[in-house]
Amino acid sequence: MSSTWIRLLFIIVVVLLPYTVFSMNIFAGPENVVKEPNCTTYKSKSDCSDIADPVCADDRNTYYNECYFCLEKVIEKLRYRYHGICIYK
Template identity: 40%
Template sequence: MKATAVFLLLSLALCCYEGNAEMDGAADEGTEASCGTYDLKGGCTKIFDPICGTDNVVYSNECVLCAQNLKRNTNVRIKNRGLCKNHSPHANFAEN
């Protein structure tokens, strides 16, 4: 019984340790945008389907986020769909 308890405690400690081991969380934050589905050279639609980027900027849609990443040579990911909950006061809607 003691061996089982020790094993469970060690397993729990290992899980907590791995969860805190991220370096600033920036590299793996958010989800990758599906940029391959858009013709970025042809431009993006004007359909408003807001995306909050990991840079806390609201992009008018996923295609615009992808176009901005291409233009700026960045890798902003999708933090959440919709408006940013904690947006930067200097951030405006990014448009293509």
């Protein structure tokens, strides 16, 4: 019986821990929310950095960072949803 509880606890930790670590923006207060990107600063891919800072758009795609989101926004009529990985497809 105790090995069953250990397995159950292990499964819960393996499933819930990554969810809570990667979805911190869901629990962030208003002071921690990142505002919509200022797209006027990005003109081409050469302006984009290699630093990952995911942005979720209303098309439910995750963009690598603000720059790539803004460049795609010029092509498509995208709207900013939040900073972070899009959870729902």
